[in-house]
Amino acid sequence: MTTILAQVERLTVPEIDYGAVAPVLVILGAACVSVLLEAFLPKQSRWPAQVVLTVLALAGAAGALIVHGGAADTVDRGVVTFSGAIAVDPPVVFLWGTLLLLAVGSLLLIADRSVEPGGAFAPEPQAGGQGGGGGAVATRARAVASVMQTEVFPLTLFALGGMMVFVAANDLLTMFIALEVLSLPLYLLCGLGRRRRLLSQEAAVKYFLLGAFASAFFLYGVALLYGYSGSVKLVDIAAATAATDRSDTLLYAGFGLLVVGLLFKASVGPFHAWTPDVYQGAPTPVTAFMAACTKVAAFGGILRVLHVAFQGSSWEWNVVLAVLAGVSMVIGAVLGLTQTDVKRMIAYSSVAHAGFLLVGAIALTPEGLSATMFYLAAYGFTTIAAFGVVSLVRNADGEATHLSQWAGLAKRSPITAAVFTLLLLALAGIPFTSGFIGKFVVFAAAIDAGMAPLVVFALVVSAIAAFFYLRVIVLMYFSEPAADGPTVTVPGAFTTASITLGAVITLVLGVWPAFALDWAGSGQFIF
Amino acid sequence: MSTAELIADDPVWLVLVKVVGVFAFLVLMTLFMIVWERKVVGRMQQRPGPNRNGPGGWLQSLADGIKLAFKEEVRPVLADKWVYFIAPVIACVPAFTAFSVIPIGGQVSIFGEQTALQLVDLPVGVLVVLACSSIGVYGIVLGGWSSGSPYPLLGALRSAAQVISYEIAMGLSIIAVVMNSRSLSTADIVDAQTSGWFFYLLPVSFVIYVISMVGETNRAPFDLPEAESELVGGFHTEYSSFKFALFFLAEYINMVTVSALATTLFLGGWRFPFVDDDHFLNNGWLGLVWFVLKTLAFLFLFIWLRGTLPRLRYDQFMQLGWKVLVPIALVWFVAVAFARYVRTEIEAGTLGAPTVLAVFGAVLAAALLVAFLLPDNRERVDPDAVPVTGGGFPVPPLDLAVPKPPPRRQVRVAELPDGSPAGSNGSAAKEPAAATTAKKEASDGDA
Amino acid sequence: MLQPYLPLVLMFALAAAFALFSATIAPYIGPRRYNRAKMDAYECGIEPSPQPVVGGGRMPIAYYLTAMLFILFDIEMVFLYPFAVSADRLGLFGLVEIALFVGTLGFAYAYVWRRGGLDWN
Amino acid sequence: MSWTLIAMLLLPLVGGLVVVLLRGDDRLAKLAALAFSLGELVLAGLAWAAYEPGGDRLQLTSSVEWIPNFGVHLSFGVDGIALVMIALIAFLVPVVIGGSWADKLPEGRTAGGFFALLLVMEAGMVGVFAATDVFLFYVFFEGVLVPMYFLIGRFGGANRQYAAMKFFLYSLLGGLVMLASVIGLYVTSAQTLGKGTFDWATLVTATREAPLSTQIWLFLGFFVAFAIKAPLVPLHTWLPDAGAEAPVGAGVLLVGVLDKIGTFGFLRYCLPLFPAASKELAPLVLVLAVVGIVYGSLLAVGQSDMKRFVAYTSIAHFGFIALGIFAFSSQAGAGSVLYMVNHGISTGMVFLVVGMVMARGGSRLIEDYGGMAKLTPVLAGLFFIAGLSSLALPGTSSFVSEFLVLIGSFPNEPVYTVIAALGMVLAALYILWLYQRIFQGPVRGTALIGATGGPGATTDPERASVPDLNKREIAVLAPMVALILVLGFYPKPVLDVITPSVGATLSEVGVADPVAQEGK
Amino acid sequence: MTPTYYLLLSALLFSIGAVGVLVRRNAIVVFMCVELMLNAVNLTLVTFARVNGQLDGQVMAFFVMVVAAAEVVVGLAIIMAIFKSRRSASVDDSNLLKY
Known part of the structure; x- marks a missing residue:
C-alpha cells in the first residue's frame, strides 16, 4: 500500500511535445468530431460534412507533419514524448506521411458514391425496417436508393489514428492499444458492404475472431517480455537482452508470441x-484501405520492434523469420496461382509481398529500414489503385471479381485495362514501376546483410508470382470478351482521383525514386 | 490504529464468530424485513398485515420459510439441469459476501480481543460490493435462461438490463464519495465523514445513489423483472421450494446491503451525528445500534416506495437510468473533481489563473450539457432511429434462404409425452398457474 | 499477502455451503408428486408453445445494446475509481486528463443517444 | 555528353506515342511508324559516323544521376559491339515495318498498336545496348520484355497466349536471377570501393579483385539470364514457341536482335566483370554452345513448322556465337560479334520470307507447300538467297563470321570447334531440304492447292491468287540482300569497328591474344 | 506463494483459450475463448508486476480490460449482425468464403 502511494506521490506531469504528435491529434480529434457530426447532423447533410471534415483533417495532419518534419531536430534525430511512449523520428515521419497519403487515396474510394450509387457501404437502416437483411429483395432495392452509412468516416479516421500511433509507439503497451484502435474499426468496416451482405459480414466475423486471437498472442508476448525485462519499453527490453542473467525462455516465448501477433496483422504467411477471405468479403474501398494502410502500419511496427528492441538478440531469431518470409512468399505465390477471384488473387499477392517486406525488415541495417519503408509506400499506392480499378468493373450484381469476367477488358475499356496492367506489372516488379525499385532496394539491403540465399529464393518466387499477374493481363488483353461480361463503370471524380494518385505514384516511384528513397533513408529510429 | 490494522489482528476464532454473526444478522434482517414490509404496507393500505404466527405475527416469515423448504420442488423438463441448479446459489452467495466489507460498528473488545465491528476492511471495499452485485446478476440471468421457458427468460433479461443500467449510475455516484474520502475502503469512508456526512456534502450523488439502489435491487417502483401483469413471476417463475427461497433471500439481503452501503457512504456509517469520536455515543457497540437504525431507515424507504408508487413502464425506467441518472452523474463527477481541484489550489494558495480554470470548467460543463441534453429535443423528429430497438425480434428478410443448420444444431422442440392434447390441456395448465400464484402470495404480503 | 481477504473467503465459503446445501436437499425433503403438466414450462395455463432449446431462443436486440453500453461505462468507471482515489495528488494534469476522458466518452454517449440507442419502444 | 544515343532512345518512344494516338487511321499510323523508324536509322548513321574505331573504350557517352542513393546513373555509351547492334536494330526496324505493312492482324487489333509496340521495343533495345550502368541495363533488359510480351500475346498466332506467357516468365525468371547478381555486384563494389556503384567501367576494375567464389556466383546469375535470352540449350524451350507464335515482324526482332542481348551480355558483362569466373566456367559454356549447335540443327532438320524451323536454326547459330565468345580469342570474338550482326540480317530475312510464304499459303506447315517456285519465282529466289546466307555459303556475310569463329576457336578449343563444324554440314542439309520441299517439284500441298483451286491446276487463271512478291515486299528485302552480299565480300568497315572493342574486352579478361600464344 | 504457480495457471488458461478458439465452432464461444486468453494475460501481467515490485503490470491489466471490453462490443455487434442475417452463430456455417 505504502509503495503504491509513494509512487503516486512521485507523479510528475509527462512532457508532451504537441508539435510532434500534432498529426495524430488532428486525426483522432477529427474522428471524435466526426462522431458528433454523425450524431447531430440530419441524414442528408452528413455525407458532405464528413467528406469536408475528413479532407480538412487529412490536410491539417499533413500540414502539421510538414511543419514538424521540416524542423531541424526531427530530421536529425527525432523526439521522444509522452514519457517515452511515442517516438517521432525520421522513419515515423516517413511512415506517417505515407499513411496520410494512402489514407487520402483510400478515403477517396470510400467516399465515392458514383461507382456504386450511394457508396459501397451498407445503407442507413430504415426506420422500422430490418437493417442488415442479407440480400433481400427489399433490402437490395432500398440499398440502391438510399445513401450510405456515413459512420465509415469516423471509423476510418480512428483506424488511421491507430495506425499512426502504432508505427510511433515506443513501448509495447502503447503498441497494443494502437493495434486495437486500428483493428476494431477495421473489423466493423469489413462488415458494412452494401452488396453481398453475407459475404461481407462473414469476412468481418472471420477477421474479428482471428484478429482478436492474434492480438491475444501479441499481448501474451508483451506480458512475457514484461516479465523478462521488467518493462514494456522497447529500449528497456533491448537493454535487458544485452544483459546475460535473465531467463531466455521468457525472452524467446515472449518474442515469438509478440511476433506472431505482428505478423498476423501484416498477413505474413502462415499467419495469413x-x-x-477478408480481402474478398470486405467492401472494396475498405479492402484498399486495409491492404495499403494496415500493411504499412504493421510493418512499421515490426520494423520498430525488431530494430529497437531485438537488434541485440537478432542472431537468435532471424533465421526463423527468414524461414517465415520464405514460407509467406511461397504461400502467396503458389496459392495465388490457383485463384479465380481478383480480390483473392491480390490478397495472396499481398501475402507474397509481406514475405518480401519481411526480408527487408530482418535486414537490421539502416538500408533495410529505408528499403522496407520505401517498399511499403510503393506497394501501398499500387494496391489502392488496383482495388480502385477492381471496384470499377461491375455487372448487375455489383463488382465482377471473378477472373473469367475480366476477359477482354482491354477491348471494353482500354484505359482501365492499361492502368490495371501498369499496376499488375508493378506488383510483379517489372522495371519502370515502383514495385521494381522496391524489390531492388529491399533485396539490395538483404544481400548487404548477408542473406543472399534468401534473396535468390525470393527472386525465384517473384518470378512464379509474376505468373498470376500476367494471367490477368493475358485475360484482359489476349482473350475475347464474354458476351455478358461486366461493364466498366465510368468513375466519379473521387475514384478517378484515387486511381490516378495510386497509378501516378507507382510510375513516379519507378522512374524517379530518389526523393522517396532519400526521405525514407533520412534517419533512424530513436528511443 | 486504523480499522484495517485492528481487524488484521483478529484470531481465527474471532473471524469465525464475526462471519457467523454477519450471516445470522443478514438472515434475521431478511426474516424481519419480510414481515415488516407486509405490516407497513398493510398499515398503508389500512389493514393489519400478518398477525397470526408468533407474537404480533412477527414469526410469519419464519413460518413461510420453513413451509417453503418442505414444498415440492418442480424442475421443468426443458430446464438446463446444472445451470438451473446453480443459478440460485450464484444469486445468493455474493449477496452474503458483499456485506462483509460493511463497517457495522466501531472499535470494541470481544472476549478481550480489541477489534472493530466489521468483518473485513479492504482497500477496495466499495469495489467488493459493486463486484458482488455484478456477480449476482449472473444468478438472475442464468436462472431465467436455464428454465427453458419464455417468461423467466424475458424476466431475466429485463432484470439483468436493469441491474447493469443502474449499476452505472450507482458506480458513478460513488466516485464523488471516493474522491472526498480519498479511499475505497469502507472504514476510511466512514472515518472521512466525521466532519460531515456526505449526503449533504454531495447531495447529487446521494440522490442518484438512492434512486439507483432501488433500481439495482429490482424493487418497486422499478420491480419490472417480476411485473406480475406482464411476466408472471419474472426470472424465478419456474423455481419453487428452497431454490425459490434462495432467490428471495438474495433479493432481501441485497436490499439490506445497499441500504447498509448507503449508510456507510452517505450517512456516516455507524457514527452518531454531531459528537466527537471519543464521545460515549460513538462507543463501538452503540455504533452498531446507530448503524442498524440508519439502515432500517433506508429499508423503510424501500417499503414506503413500494407502498406508494406505481410501477414504471420499462422504457420510462431505462430512460430514467440512461438519460437522466448517468449524464447527471457524469457531469456531477466532473464538477466535483473540478471543485476539489480549485479548493486544493486555493488552500495551497497557488491558484495561478482562476479565471482560466473557471472558464475551462464552464465550457466543459456547457459542452457536456449540450451533448447530453440537446439530442432529446430533436428526438421525436429524427426519422432514422436505429431500428434494433424497434420490433425487438430479429426478423429475417423476406426472400432469404436460411442456410440449413447442421444436424446437431437442429432445434429441439419441447418433447411432451404423448397423449390427447385436447383432453389434457385444461387440467394440465391449471396446476402450475396455481402453484405460482401461491408462491407469489408467499412473497407479496399484501396479495 | 492475502491475509486480509481471509474473512471474505470464509464468508463466501459459509454462504456457498449454505446455498449449496439448501439447493441440494430441497428435492429430498419435499414431497414428490410429479405430473406431466407440472414439468412443463409455465405459460399462463395454456399448452406451452414449442420453444427452442434453452439458450437458442430469441432475445430482443436492445438487451445486447444495453449490455454493450454497460460494458463501456463499467470500464470507464474502472478508470475513474483510481483517479478518484488519487485525484488530489494528480492536480491540474489529472483534472484535464479525466475531463478529456469523460469528454471523449461523452462523444460516444451523445452519438448513441442521438441515434436512438437509448430508446426503448 | 553526347545526345545521339539519348535521341535514339527517345525518338522511337515519341514515335510510339504518336503512332498510338494515330491508331484510328491505319495508313497514317503506318506512315508515321515508318518515318520514325527511318529517322532512327538516320540517327544510327550519325552515331556510326561519330564513332572512332580504336578510340576510347566507350564513346558517345552521357551520364545523369538517377538514383543517387544507390549510385545509379542514367549513363549511356557504346563500344564497337554495342554500336553495330544498335545499327542493326535501326536497320531492321524499318525493314520489319515495311514487311508487316499488310499483315493481317487478329480481329480487333489495330496496326497502330502493333507498330507502336515495335517502336517502343526498338527504344528498349537501344537502351539495353547503350546503357553503361548495370542497373540501367537491367531496367531495360526487363523493360523490353513488356512490349515483346504484348506483341506476341496480342498479335501472334493461335497459341499466342501460351507463347507470350512462356516467353515472359522465362525471361523474367532469368532477369530476376540476374537481379540478384546485379545487387550482389553493387554490394561487392560497396565493399571494395567503400561506396556502391553501378557504373560499368568502375565495376570492371572493382570486381576482378573479388574472390573467385563470389565471382562465380555473380557470374552464374548473369549467365543464367543471358543463357535464357540467347538461348543456350537447356534454357531454350521458350524460343520455338515464342518464335512460332510471334507475328513475323516481332519474330524478326525477337531472334534478330532481342536474343542478341544474351550474347551481348556475355561479352559486355560476363567476361569483363568476372574474368576469373569466365575462364573457370568457360568449358561449361562451350559444352552448352556445341550441344546447342548440334541439337538446334538436328531439330531444325526435323521441323515441320516453318517458324519453329527458323527458331531452331537460331539456336544453332547462337551456339556458334557463344562458342566464339568463350573461345577467348580475338578472331573468334570478332567473328562472334559479326555473326550477331549477320545472323540478325540473314535470319531476319529468312523470317520475313517465311512470313511472305505464309501470307500466301496461310499455313505454317512445310507439308502444306510444294513447288511454289513455279508460282512465285521471285520469292523463291529471295528465299534461296536468304537460305544460303543462313547456311553461311561463301560470298554471303555469314560465311565471314562463321569462318572467323571457327578459325579463331580452333587453336584454343579444337574439339569443340570440330564438333561445331558439323553444324555447318547440318545447316546445309536443313536449309536446302526446306527449300526443296517448299519450292521445288510440282505444285502441291493443301495451302497452295486450296488457294489455286485444285491439284495441278497450274494453268488455271486463279493461279494469280498466289501472287509473286509485290514492289513493297521486294523493296523490303532488297536492302537485306544488298547488305548480305556487301558484308559477305567487304566486311572490313564493320570489323574495324568491332575488333578494337573485342580486343579490349579480351584484355579485360586477361587474355592478350590466345592465337598468338598458340603460335609461340 | 511462488509466482511460478500463477504463471503456470495463466499459461494454462491461455492455452485453454487458444485451444478453444481452434476447436470450438460457435462464434460466441470462440469469442469467449479469446476473452479467456486476454484474462490469462492479465493474470500474467499482475504476477509479473508483483514479482518486479512495480505497478506497471497492474496498470497494463487495466488497459487490457478496456481493450477486451471494446473487443466485446465490436465483436458482439458483428456476430449479432451475421446472426440476424443467417440465424446461426456457428463458424462452420460461414462457408461462403471457402478457398
Whole structure:
C-alpha cells in the first residue's frame, strides 16, 4: 500500500511535445468530431460534412507533419514524448506521411458514391425496417436508393489514428492499444458492404475472431517480455537482452508470441489465413484501405520492434523469420496461382509481398529500414489503385471479381485495362514501376546483410508470382470478351482521383525514386 | 490504529464468530424485513398485515420459510439441469459476501480481543460490493435462461438490463464519495465523514445513489423483472421450494446491503451525528445500534416506495437510468473533481489563473450539457432511429434462404409425452398457474 | 499477502455451503408428486408453445445494446475509481486528463443517444 | 555528353506515342511508324559516323544521376559491339515495318498498336545496348520484355497466349536471377570501393579483385539470364514457341536482335566483370554452345513448322556465337560479334520470307507447300538467297563470321570447334531440304492447292491468287540482300569497328591474344 | 506463494483459450475463448508486476480490460449482425468464403 502511494506521490506531469504528435491529434480529434457530426447532423447533410471534415483533417495532419518534419531536430534525430511512449523520428515521419497519403487515396474510394450509387457501404437502416437483411429483395432495392452509412468516416479516421500511433509507439503497451484502435474499426468496416451482405459480414466475423486471437498472442508476448525485462519499453527490453542473467525462455516465448501477433496483422504467411477471405468479403474501398494502410502500419511496427528492441538478440531469431518470409512468399505465390477471384488473387499477392517486406525488415541495417519503408509506400499506392480499378468493373450484381469476367477488358475499356496492367506489372516488379525499385532496394539491403540465399529464393518466387499477374493481363488483353461480361463503370471524380494518385505514384516511384528513397533513408529510429 | 490494522489482528476464532454473526444478522434482517414490509404496507393500505404466527405475527416469515423448504420442488423438463441448479446459489452467495466489507460498528473488545465491528476492511471495499452485485446478476440471468421457458427468460433479461443500467449510475455516484474520502475502503469512508456526512456534502450523488439502489435491487417502483401483469413471476417463475427461497433471500439481503452501503457512504456509517469520536455515543457497540437504525431507515424507504408508487413502464425506467441518472452523474463527477481541484489550489494558495480554470470548467460543463441534453429535443423528429430497438425480434428478410443448420444444431422442440392434447390441456395448465400464484402470495404480503 | 481477504473467503465459503446445501436437499425433503403438466414450462395455463432449446431462443436486440453500453461505462468507471482515489495528488494534469476522458466518452454517449440507442419502444 | 544515343532512345518512344494516338487511321499510323523508324536509322548513321574505331573504350557517352542513393546513373555509351547492334536494330526496324505493312492482324487489333509496340521495343533495345550502368541495363533488359510480351500475346498466332506467357516468365525468371547478381555486384563494389556503384567501367576494375567464389556466383546469375535470352540449350524451350507464335515482324526482332542481348551480355558483362569466373566456367559454356549447335540443327532438320524451323536454326547459330565468345580469342570474338550482326540480317530475312510464304499459303506447315517456285519465282529466289546466307555459303556475310569463329576457336578449343563444324554440314542439309520441299517439284500441298483451286491446276487463271512478291515486299528485302552480299565480300568497315572493342574486352579478361600464344 | 504457480495457471488458461478458439465452432464461444486468453494475460501481467515490485503490470491489466471490453462490443455487434442475417452463430456455417 505504502509503495503504491509513494509512487503516486512521485507523479510528475509527462512532457508532451504537441508539435510532434500534432498529426495524430488532428486525426483522432477529427474522428471524435466526426462522431458528433454523425450524431447531430440530419441524414442528408452528413455525407458532405464528413467528406469536408475528413479532407480538412487529412490536410491539417499533413500540414502539421510538414511543419514538424521540416524542423531541424526531427530530421536529425527525432523526439521522444509522452514519457517515452511515442517516438517521432525520421522513419515515423516517413511512415506517417505515407499513411496520410494512402489514407487520402483510400478515403477517396470510400467516399465515392458514383461507382456504386450511394457508396459501397451498407445503407442507413430504415426506420422500422430490418437493417442488415442479407440480400433481400427489399433490402437490395432500398440499398440502391438510399445513401450510405456515413459512420465509415469516423471509423476510418480512428483506424488511421491507430495506425499512426502504432508505427510511433515506443513501448509495447502503447503498441497494443494502437493495434486495437486500428483493428476494431477495421473489423466493423469489413462488415458494412452494401452488396453481398453475407459475404461481407462473414469476412468481418472471420477477421474479428482471428484478429482478436492474434492480438491475444501479441499481448501474451508483451506480458512475457514484461516479465523478462521488467518493462514494456522497447529500449528497456533491448537493454535487458544485452544483459546475460535473465531467463531466455521468457525472452524467446515472449518474442515469438509478440511476433506472431505482428505478423498476423501484416498477413505474413502462415499467419495469413484471414487475408484472402477478408480481402474478398470486405467492401472494396475498405479492402484498399486495409491492404495499403494496415500493411504499412504493421510493418512499421515490426520494423520498430525488431530494430529497437531485438537488434541485440537478432542472431537468435532471424533465421526463423527468414524461414517465415520464405514460407509467406511461397504461400502467396503458389496459392495465388490457383485463384479465380481478383480480390483473392491480390490478397495472396499481398501475402507474397509481406514475405518480401519481411526480408527487408530482418535486414537490421539502416538500408533495410529505408528499403522496407520505401517498399511499403510503393506497394501501398499500387494496391489502392488496383482495388480502385477492381471496384470499377461491375455487372448487375455489383463488382465482377471473378477472373473469367475480366476477359477482354482491354477491348471494353482500354484505359482501365492499361492502368490495371501498369499496376499488375508493378506488383510483379517489372522495371519502370515502383514495385521494381522496391524489390531492388529491399533485396539490395538483404544481400548487404548477408542473406543472399534468401534473396535468390525470393527472386525465384517473384518470378512464379509474376505468373498470376500476367494471367490477368493475358485475360484482359489476349482473350475475347464474354458476351455478358461486366461493364466498366465510368468513375466519379473521387475514384478517378484515387486511381490516378495510386497509378501516378507507382510510375513516379519507378522512374524517379530518389526523393522517396532519400526521405525514407533520412534517419533512424530513436528511443 | 486504523480499522484495517485492528481487524488484521483478529484470531481465527474471532473471524469465525464475526462471519457467523454477519450471516445470522443478514438472515434475521431478511426474516424481519419480510414481515415488516407486509405490516407497513398493510398499515398503508389500512389493514393489519400478518398477525397470526408468533407474537404480533412477527414469526410469519419464519413460518413461510420453513413451509417453503418442505414444498415440492418442480424442475421443468426443458430446464438446463446444472445451470438451473446453480443459478440460485450464484444469486445468493455474493449477496452474503458483499456485506462483509460493511463497517457495522466501531472499535470494541470481544472476549478481550480489541477489534472493530466489521468483518473485513479492504482497500477496495466499495469495489467488493459493486463486484458482488455484478456477480449476482449472473444468478438472475442464468436462472431465467436455464428454465427453458419464455417468461423467466424475458424476466431475466429485463432484470439483468436493469441491474447493469443502474449499476452505472450507482458506480458513478460513488466516485464523488471516493474522491472526498480519498479511499475505497469502507472504514476510511466512514472515518472521512466525521466532519460531515456526505449526503449533504454531495447531495447529487446521494440522490442518484438512492434512486439507483432501488433500481439495482429490482424493487418497486422499478420491480419490472417480476411485473406480475406482464411476466408472471419474472426470472424465478419456474423455481419453487428452497431454490425459490434462495432467490428471495438474495433479493432481501441485497436490499439490506445497499441500504447498509448507503449508510456507510452517505450517512456516516455507524457514527452518531454531531459528537466527537471519543464521545460515549460513538462507543463501538452503540455504533452498531446507530448503524442498524440508519439502515432500517433506508429499508423503510424501500417499503414506503413500494407502498406508494406505481410501477414504471420499462422504457420510462431505462430512460430514467440512461438519460437522466448517468449524464447527471457524469457531469456531477466532473464538477466535483473540478471543485476539489480549485479548493486544493486555493488552500495551497497557488491558484495561478482562476479565471482560466473557471472558464475551462464552464465550457466543459456547457459542452457536456449540450451533448447530453440537446439530442432529446430533436428526438421525436429524427426519422432514422436505429431500428434494433424497434420490433425487438430479429426478423429475417423476406426472400432469404436460411442456410440449413447442421444436424446437431437442429432445434429441439419441447418433447411432451404423448397423449390427447385436447383432453389434457385444461387440467394440465391449471396446476402450475396455481402453484405460482401461491408462491407469489408467499412473497407479496399484501396479495 | 492475502491475509486480509481471509474473512471474505470464509464468508463466501459459509454462504456457498449454505446455498449449496439448501439447493441440494430441497428435492429430498419435499414431497414428490410429479405430473406431466407440472414439468412443463409455465405459460399462463395454456399448452406451452414449442420453444427452442434453452439458450437458442430469441432475445430482443436492445438487451445486447444495453449490455454493450454497460460494458463501456463499467470500464470507464474502472478508470475513474483510481483517479478518484488519487485525484488530489494528480492536480491540474489529472483534472484535464479525466475531463478529456469523460469528454471523449461523452462523444460516444451523445452519438448513441442521438441515434436512438437509448430508446426503448 | 553526347545526345545521339539519348535521341535514339527517345525518338522511337515519341514515335510510339504518336503512332498510338494515330491508331484510328491505319495508313497514317503506318506512315508515321515508318518515318520514325527511318529517322532512327538516320540517327544510327550519325552515331556510326561519330564513332572512332580504336578510340576510347566507350564513346558517345552521357551520364545523369538517377538514383543517387544507390549510385545509379542514367549513363549511356557504346563500344564497337554495342554500336553495330544498335545499327542493326535501326536497320531492321524499318525493314520489319515495311514487311508487316499488310499483315493481317487478329480481329480487333489495330496496326497502330502493333507498330507502336515495335517502336517502343526498338527504344528498349537501344537502351539495353547503350546503357553503361548495370542497373540501367537491367531496367531495360526487363523493360523490353513488356512490349515483346504484348506483341506476341496480342498479335501472334493461335497459341499466342501460351507463347507470350512462356516467353515472359522465362525471361523474367532469368532477369530476376540476374537481379540478384546485379545487387550482389553493387554490394561487392560497396565493399571494395567503400561506396556502391553501378557504373560499368568502375565495376570492371572493382570486381576482378573479388574472390573467385563470389565471382562465380555473380557470374552464374548473369549467365543464367543471358543463357535464357540467347538461348543456350537447356534454357531454350521458350524460343520455338515464342518464335512460332510471334507475328513475323516481332519474330524478326525477337531472334534478330532481342536474343542478341544474351550474347551481348556475355561479352559486355560476363567476361569483363568476372574474368576469373569466365575462364573457370568457360568449358561449361562451350559444352552448352556445341550441344546447342548440334541439337538446334538436328531439330531444325526435323521441323515441320516453318517458324519453329527458323527458331531452331537460331539456336544453332547462337551456339556458334557463344562458342566464339568463350573461345577467348580475338578472331573468334570478332567473328562472334559479326555473326550477331549477320545472323540478325540473314535470319531476319529468312523470317520475313517465311512470313511472305505464309501470307500466301496461310499455313505454317512445310507439308502444306510444294513447288511454289513455279508460282512465285521471285520469292523463291529471295528465299534461296536468304537460305544460303543462313547456311553461311561463301560470298554471303555469314560465311565471314562463321569462318572467323571457327578459325579463331580452333587453336584454343579444337574439339569443340570440330564438333561445331558439323553444324555447318547440318545447316546445309536443313536449309536446302526446306527449300526443296517448299519450292521445288510440282505444285502441291493443301495451302497452295486450296488457294489455286485444285491439284495441278497450274494453268488455271486463279493461279494469280498466289501472287509473286509485290514492289513493297521486294523493296523490303532488297536492302537485306544488298547488305548480305556487301558484308559477305567487304566486311572490313564493320570489323574495324568491332575488333578494337573485342580486343579490349579480351584484355579485360586477361587474355592478350590466345592465337598468338598458340603460335609461340 | 511462488509466482511460478500463477504463471503456470495463466499459461494454462491461455492455452485453454487458444485451444478453444481452434476447436470450438460457435462464434460466441470462440469469442469467449479469446476473452479467456486476454484474462490469462492479465493474470500474467499482475504476477509479473508483483514479482518486479512495480505497478506497471497492474496498470497494463487495466488497459487490457478496456481493450477486451471494446473487443466485446465490436465483436458482439458483428456476430449479432451475421446472426440476424443467417440465424446461426456457428463458424462452420460461414462457408461462403471457402478457398
